[in-house]
Amino acid sequence: MKPIWIIAKRELSSFFDSLMAYIIIILFLGISGFFTWIQGSDIFFVNQASLQSFFGIAYWTLFFFIPALTMRMIAEEKKTGTIEMLLTKPIKEEEIIAGKFVATLLLIIVALALTLGYYITVANLGNVDHGAILLGYFGLIFMSAAYISIGILTSCLSNNQITAYLLALAIGIFFHIIFDVLSSATPGFMGHTLHYLSMSTHFESVARGVIDSKDVIYFASIIFLGLFGSKMVLSKHN
Amino acid sequence: MDIKLENLTKIYDYQKAVDNISFEVKTGEILGFLGPNGAGKTTTMKAITCYLSPDSGDIKVGGLSVLQNPSAVKKNIGYLPENNPLYADMAVIDYLKFAAELQNVPKEKIKDRLWEMIQVCGLKNEKHKKIRELSKGYKQRVGLAQAMIHDPKILILDEPTTGLDPNQIVEIRELIRRIGREKTVILSSHILAEVEATCDRIIIINKGKIVADGTSEELRKQAQGDEILKIQIKEGEVNEIFRALQNIESVALVDLINSEQQLFEVQSLKGMKSAKNIFSLCASRGWYIGQLTPVETKLEDVFREVTTN
Numbered sequence: 001m002k003p004i005w006i007i008a009k010r011e012l013s014s015f016f017d018s019l020m021a022y023i024i025i026i027l028f029l030g031i032s033g034f035f036t037w038i039q040g041s042d043i044f045f046v047n048q049a050s051l052q053s054f055f056g057i058a059y060w061t062l063f064f065f066i067p068a069l070t071m072r073m074i075a076e077e078k079k080t081g082t083i084e085m086l087l088t089k090p091i092k093e094e095e096i097i098a099g100k101f102v103a104t105l106l107l108i109i110v111a112l113a114l115t116l117g118y119y120i121t122v123a124n125l126g127n128v129d130h131g132a133i134l135l136g137y138f139g140l141i142f143m144s145a146a147y148i149s150i151g152i153l154t155s156c157l158s159n160n161q162i163t164a165y166l167l168a169l170a171i172g173i174f175f176h177i178i179f180d181v182l183s184s185a186t187p188g189f190m191g192h193t194l195h196y197l198s199m200s201t202h203f204e205s206v207a208r209g210v211i212d213s214k215d216v217i218y219f220a221s222i223i224f225l226g227l228f229g230s231k232m233v234l235s236k237h238n
Numbered sequence: 239m240d241i242k243l244e245n246l247t248k249i250y251d252y253q254k255a256v257d258n259i260s261f262e263v264k265t266g267e268i269l270g271f272l273g274p275n276g277a278g279k280t281t282t283m284k285a286i287t288c289y290l291s292p293d294s295g296d297i298k299v300g301g302l303s304v305l306q307n308p309s310a311v312k313k314n315i316g317y318l319p320e321n322n323p324l325y326a327d328m329a330v331i332d333y334l335k336f337a338a339e340l341q342n343v344p345k346e347k348i349k350d351r352l353w354e355m356i357q358v359c360g361l362k363n364e365k366h367k368k369i370r371e372l373s374k375g376y377k378q379r380v381g382l383a384q385a386m387i388h389d390p391k392i393l394i395l396d397e398p399t400t401g402l403d404p405n406q407i408v409e410i411r412e413l414i415r416r417i418g419r420e421k422t423v424i425l426s427s428h429i430l431a432e433v434e435a436t437c438d439r440i441i442i443i444n445k446g447k448i449v450a451d452g453t454s455e456e457l458r459k460q461a462q463g464d465e466i467l468k469i470q471i472k473e474g475e476v477n478e479i480f481r482a483l484q485n486i487e488s489v490a491l492v493d494l495i496n497s498e499q500q501l502f503e504v505q506s507l508k509g510m511k512s513a514k515n516i517f518s519l520c521a522s523r524g525w526y527i528g529q530l531t532p533v534e535t536k537l538e539d540v541f542r543e544v545t546t547n
Contacts (some may be wrong), residue, residue, distance in 0.1 A: 006339045010328075017327055081323030085384070088287040088319070090312040091339040237289070 005098025
């Protein structure tokens with residue numbers, strides 16, 4: 001546990017030192033706030049005290065922001081050679097990967113925690129389903145964790161940050177929307193499988209207030225595969 | 239703590255980067271690792287530090303195998319990789335603290351170790367600067383400090399002085415020699431003078447194989463073989479001197495270098511020395527010796543001889 005935290009601490013301080021953390025948080029709050037409260041089918045429009053519109057927006061914002069946080073994590077270490085310094089210390093590949101995962105997830109949790117103001121506001125406007133909102137946040141955290149692990153994997157695969165970012169988006173977009181679109185057009189078993197693979201299926205089911213073991217298994221498998229794949233790629237150097 | 243390489247082989251894309259190398263470094267020894275670019279120096283060092291795993295053979299560090307006990311081995315090694323990779327956006331002191339934590343330095347000792355490294359490596363005025371703001375020489379010191387932060391018994395330094403200016407080179411060498419008193423050190427370089435100045439023993443490798451192994455004197459002797467003297471004899475006539483020199487029984491070959499200055503190069507027979515005979519010759523003929531210098535084989539010559547062909 002300790003080596004993971006050492007890595008995570010360094011990543012977090014690097015996020016804040018490089019202003020990356022502030023930029024991401026401000027952009028996230030700005031975009032989600034704008035679309036939740038001001039623009040389009042906003043929260044007042046639905047005539048219901050819920051954060052559904054915020055969750056919908058966060059669902060997309062995080063999708064684009066997370067690869068931007070993870071893209072440099074391993075790619076930069078490989079490019080500058082610092083990975084060699086790390087790997088010749090008594091620390092395992094999986095601990096490095098886990099440390100970076102934890103750091104990014106914590107940053108996302110901080111960003112989400114800052115939107116609790118929305119929750120308080122909505123709670124004052126009417127009767128809210130507290131459980132649903134709590135689970136909505138959990139859904140966002142699960143989804144973020146899944147995309148972080150994919151992002152770290154693509155960062156392991158490339159030495160170039162932009163490639164890592166685009167590759168993460170390319171893989172992510174399948175889970176995010178393509179599987180969903182395809183599943184509605186595909187009948188039978190294939191359709192079911194695609195429906196199960198779609199992120200929105202599970203996110204919505206959690207956000208609606210139901211956590212099924214199916215959803216947990218789904219998120220856990222993506223996270224595990226992403227992180228395990230990263231470890232394998234990182235171990236391959238020798 | 240000693241290091242033992244046993245038939246180490248490492249293959250990259252069908253090419254043997256390191257080909258069946260075995261050698262041993264004793265506790266407290268400073269070993270210079272020499273070789274042309276691409277000879278396999280860095281690969282060997284990466285294998286010792288557990289960054290690369292050997293394709294065959296094994297390395298034992300203090301009796302522990304890098305294959306079976308990489309974590310235990312890593313704890314005993316301080317490593318300065320080639321090109322000295324550092325986190326440019328970290329402050330020196332934060333980076334050293336990070337390295338100390340990774341090396342499991344106990345929390346209560348970290349402060350003392352940081353302080354000591356900053357002293358030893360002369361980073362006192364730089365400790366709060368970001369690494370990217372430092373000059374190359376200071377970065378190198380940070381790299382060394384990082385490698386030594388946990389007081390390892392073994393130091394592996396891959397080209398520790400590349401890119402430094404002459405003053406910095408001297409400083410870093412001093413530093414290595416000072417540290418090397420208590421530690422086992424392997425340092426690679428392609429600067430021969432550097433290895434000669436800092437190391438107790440030299441191994442030259444070429445195309446993945448060891449081609450020479452010994453102290454710098456031993457290597458020189460090995461390459462040089464017979465004694466060669468450069469000698470200037472004043473008075474007398476050149477041809478006469480030449481003939482007289484050739485007639486000395488210990489002399490194998492006489493070469494006239496400069497007839498005006500009467501400079502000769504005299505090569506002795508195997509295992510013989512001619513200086514004394516030449517001296518008595520001159521004394522008996524009434525000549526005098528203007529200069530007499532043994533021609534030393536330079537390490538450069540040894541290096542060229544064993545790494546070409």
